[in-house]
Amino acid sequence: MKEAIINSKTQATRSRGQIATRELLIKAVGTLLARQGFTSLGVNAVAKEAGVDKVLIYRYFGGLPELLRQFGSSGEFWPSVDELTGWKADALQQMPLTQSVPMVMRNYIKALRNRPLTREILAWESVERNELTKVLEEVREKVSMDLFQAVRIDSEKHPAVISISTLLAAAVNYLVIRSRTINQFNSIDIASDDVWETLEKTITTICEKCFGPENQ
Amino acid sequence: MKEAIINSKTQATRSRGQIATRELLIKAVGTLLARQGFTSLGVNAVAKEAGVDKVLIYRYFGGLPELLRQFGSSGEFWPSVDELTGWKADALQQMPLTQSVPMVMRNYIKALRNRPLTREILAWESVERNELTKVLEEVREKVSMDLFQAVRIDSEKHPAVISISTLLAAAVNYLVIRSRTINQFNSIDIASDDVWETLEKTITTICEKCFGPENQ
DNA sequence: CTCTTTAGTCACTAGCTGGTGACAGCTATG
DNA sequence: CATAGCTGTCACCAGCTAGTGACTAAAGAG
Numbered sequence: 213m214k215e216a217i218i219n220s221k222t223q224a225t226r227s228r229g230q231i232a233t234r235e236l237l238i239k240a241v242g243t244l245l246a247r248q249g250f251t252s253l254g255v256n257a258v259a260k261e262a263g264v265d266k267v268l269i270y271r272y273f274g275g276l277p278e279l280l281r282q283f284g285s286s287g288e289f290w291p292s293v294d295e296l297t298g299w300k301a302d303a304l305q306q307m308p309l310t311q312s313v314p315m316v317m318r319n320y321i322k323a324l325r326n327r328p329l330t331r332e333i334l335a336w337e338s339v340e341r342n343e344l345t346k347v348l349e350e351v352r353e354k355v356s357m358d359l360f361q362a363v364r365i366d367s368e369k370h371p372a373v374i375s376i377s378t379l380l381a382a383a384v385n386y387l388v389i390r391s392r393t394i395n396q397f398n399s400i401d402i403a404s405d406d407v408w409e410t411l412e413k414t415i416t417t418i419c420e421k422c423f424g425p426e427n428q
Numbered sequence: 429m430k431e432a433i434i435n436s437k438t439q440a441t442r443s444r445g446q447i448a449t450r451e452l453l454i455k456a457v458g459t460l461l462a463r464q465g466f467t468s469l470g471v472n473a474v475a476k477e478a479g480v481d482k483v484l485i486y487r488y489f490g491g492l493p494e495l496l497r498q499f500g501s502s503g504e505f506w507p508s509v510d511e512l513t514g515w516k517a518d519a520l521q522q523m524p525l526t527q528s529v530p531m532v533m534r535n536y537i538k539a540l541r542n543r544p545l546t547r548e549i550l551a552w553e554s555v556e557r558n559e560l561t562k563v564l565e566e567v568r569e570k571v572s573m574d575l576f577q578a579v580r581i582d583s584e585k586h587p588a589v590i591s592i593s594t595l596l597a598a599a600v601n602y603l604v605i606r607s608r609t610i611n612q613f614n615s616i617d618i619a620s621d622d623v624w625e626t627l628e629k630t631i632t633t634i635c636e637k638c639f640g641p642e643n644q
Numbered sequence: 645c646t647c648t649t650t651a652g653t654c655a656c657t658a659g660c661t662g663g664t665g666a667c668a669g670c671t672a673t674g
Numbered sequence: 675c676a677t678a679g680c681t682g683t684c685a686c687c688a689g690c691t692a693g694t695g696a697c698t699a700a701a702g703a704g
Contacts, residue, residue: 339608382600393557411595
């Protein structure tokens with residue numbers, strides 16, 4: 213009888229195929245991150261979510277780190293240069309910095325606020341380094357470099373632009389991460405759309421004042 | 429023989445007193461946070477660090493949350509209004525915003541960079557809410573309110589000041605948190621003193637441009 | 645047909661976690 | 675002196691974690 217149970221179970225899920233299993237596992241990482249956050253992510257949880265035995269994580273990936281790495285490389289968790297420029301990199305080059313930088317920041321905010329998964333990884337990245345956050349770091353650094361190139365910003369010629377946009381991006385990251393768990397910061401409600409609109413306007417103001425014609 | 433060992437052990441550490449034990453435990457939380465970070469903080473680790481049995485955490489505090497709360501209330505983890513104003517709140521009131529805001533930000537950065545424990549709690553706060561971070565939240569919100577009052581900033585009259593300083597504080601928080609685990613952000617090294625000096629200068633520039641006479 | 649490889653399940657280990665019950669020794673109070 | 679209360683140690687529980695070895699079933703190769 214015991215064998216019968218085992219047999220039926222075995223045949224029901226057998227031979228899904230290695231590739232399919234790998235995909236199941238990779239997908240499960242994303243599902244779990246989005247639903248439970250990074251604190252509950254482990255081999256047991258991932259295997260259970262994928263409906264697969266955890267031993268396959270070791271057999272196919274050698275362990276969780278490599279699975280995380282492949283998950284990180286598997287999708288578009290970070291906004292691309294195209295998304296940040298609104299698919300108008302050419303037009304952006306012609307614009308003055310007073311317009312192009314705020315526009316990129318606006319797209320950046322929109323991208324982060326619309327991607328729960330990216331928000332989660334961003335939070336993870338700020339407190340821990342692992343194979344997943346390392347991959348994301350690389351992607352992010354590359355995107356920011358490409359972006360500066362796309363809008364023709366030279367770090368030699370525009371040191372202030374780098375500094376200011378670094379500050380603005382850091383601020384956005386913090387507020388996005390923070391809004392995951394609590395809404396209050398400096399007595400403003402960082403979960404409300406209105407506040408984000410105000411912040412976007414403030415960013416625009418900063419750029420206009422700092423990159424305006426009198427500064428060229 | 430077994431009894432003899434127990435007895436000697438028992439007598440060696442006996443009757444330290446409840447108050448002393450409570451202090452040991454509270455202190456151990458701080459030591460552990462500074463040394464290992466918040467991820468490894470639990471009843472077992474705290475008790476071990478304090479050299480005390482973990483059951484006493486439950487007996488004297490009812491559990492870890494209350495111990496954390498009392499730890500949070502036990503010291504000056506967050507910079508005070510005095511520290512942020514450089515003990516010169518009066519002088520700050522006379523200054524234009526172009527000078528006072530950067531000065532406060534400078535003191536804020538200095539305070540955070542000099543307090544590993546506060547940095548750790550700040551990181552914790554950004555990803556999780558618990559009794560400790562709740563206490564710190566309250567303190568922080570109160571300090572920021574008091575600060576605005578101390579330098580006579582009215583949220584009705586100076587909405588831009590609130591927005592901009594919120595952004596700047598958020599940016600500083602992010603970079604400080606991030607520098608715990610990795611030094612690279614936007615291709616700059618956020619562990620180096622030079623970079624922080626540049627960032628301080630950038631903050632000053634932003635304030636001068638945004639709060640300058642032409643904006644009054 | 646036989647032998648090997650692949651895919652998958654299950655059962656187990658060791659070590660950690662938070663939490664509790666039973667006990668021992670000291671001390672103050674009646 | 676006896677008893678009750680406080681302070682502390684120890685041993686244990688259940689539940690979780692990462693990781694491994696032994697097994698079965700099927701498919702493919704000779």
